[in-house]
Amino acid sequence: MTRPRLPAWFVLLLPAFIVLAAVVLIPLLLSLYSSFTSYRLTRPETLYNWIGTFNYEKAVQSAHFWSAFGRTVLLLTIALNLEMLLGLGLALLVNQVTYGQRLLRTIMMFPMMFSPLLVGFQFKFIFNDNVGLVNNALQSLGLTNVAIPWLVDGQLAFISILVAEMWSSTSVFAILILAGLFAVPRDPIEAAKVDGCTPWQSFRHITLPYIMPFIYIALAIRSLDVARAYDIVQIMTNGGPARRTELIWTLIGRTGYVDAKMGYANAMGYISIFLAIAFTIYFFRKLNAARAELGMGG
């Protein structure tokens, strides 16, 4: 008696498929499904209450959602640009150092080793209006005698969060760009010198095109990070005061767990995932273009 046999590759891959499905696909589908229901954590039976696209319509019409969305895009744009410039500067400096470079590189990676929670607490202390380092320093220097409300005023809080983000992640750029600088061949740089380039022109015309792919990789990685920005903000301001520093993910977190409106939270989550996907696609396009420029295949 012969049974139809499954192909070997299929049998071999099956466990991996099953595990992947269980870990990734099922929660994903479940959350997608729940975004079409009025699911509330406190009332499990609402999971079966299909309400169509109501949650999506509600999110799209919500001013809170759009202001959090806009603030996230703003944070993303400012943070990525500043981190890129700072990281580039840092990488160029470290690249110049010949003695003790190894040590510098290690030190540079320190912030990456910190948990974002820790970074949040650290900067919450630094920017505290009464006992914080910044205000103490400013007051000791006699620059001001008022307690600046760093984490209370909307704009100042945004800046504080930005600083914390940058402190913890500029090194991602610095490390990746440094790796790029190490990979720049010496010959074209020397050719450029002979061709009459000043150091700035060599950098602009030769080095920069070489490290552009590395910059885009860093941007793609970081855009995902910042679009998910939650922990630092959660700790430092909890999106407050009065939603002044609300980002998408703090809004979603509060809606889902504090207000227990899981279905609505998931709907907002899916909308904002498009934000992340859009940024990532954009940077990967740029990355491929930059690589094609260098003849590395597109």
Added chain:
Amino acid sequence: MAQVTLRTVVKKYGALQVVHGIDLDIDDSEFVVLVGPSGCGKSTTLRMIAGLEPISGGEIVIGDRVVNDLPPRHRNISMVFQNYALYPHMTVRENLGFSLKIAKRAQGEIDRAVDEAAEILSLTEYLDRKPGALSGGQRQRVAMGRAIVRHPDVFLFDEPLSNLDAKLRTQMRTEIKKLHQKVKSTIVYVTHDQVEAMTLADRIVIMRDGHIEQIGTPLEVFEAPTNTFVATFIGSPPMNLLEGRVAQDAVALANGITVPVPEAFRAHVTDGQEVILGVRADNLMPVGHAMPMEGAHAAFDMTVNLSEPLGTETLLFATLAGEEVQAKMLNPRPVASGEQLRFQLDLTRCHLFDAQSRQSLR
């Protein structure tokens, strides 16, 4: 258009000295070739002239300026690198025009210069490709083109042909020679290929271990090498060297063979002096298969160990005075190993070197 002068130029990497105070005067529009074995400091010397390597001592003058502390961009030089060093993200056109663009020349002028260079080097149809899509020979020509668009005072070439196949190398050698006749710039050219050196150079500079061993025209260094190193480095096959002792106007070699001291060296040797006799294969030929030798010559029998037919001539490996020597046979006929032949030695073209200093005795 410029002279280049090196005065006791020294290069050290930390405690390691790689160029030991070399002096060199290069005339305006002269074609000078630096040759020497690998690691002798040719590239280092070239890079010091270019300003890519700071010098540790001495003085470099280009035109009428001491350029010791000038960066490359102020020296008005072009350099062709051994491995092309093209800009991979620019098209051939942009590669060629880059230096002019940096110099902020008008676009029309850049286009004209690029088209002209592309014409000379047959690159016109590749102008819009990137270097990655070119063959080695084409990249080589782009590197050359990038150097010539600028009309620099001095061209510096670092083994520009070493990556090409034999045919392309010969072809490019001719192109370079033509280029020099056309643009009349000063050229410093590095190679370790002595055929390239002989065919291209107005003057050859032979280097070893960071020292200059001899400077001279191709004929001078071939016909009057100042020491055994130059004698064996220039010319192919290398000059045969035989140890001996001077006795009554003759050089006594091993195994009782004696050769009269060549006329030109008579006044410079003393009886009992230890010497080295230098003989090129071109001047050691079997009787009946030799060039006519009008001046003084000697003759002796040798046993042929091996023959290498080259077509118009055959290279013979034979034993003379206990040493293996190479000889040439014109109008060749097949020669069997172990065959004994009578050889003629052209004394007017022999060399004598002191056995201790290994310097020429002339």
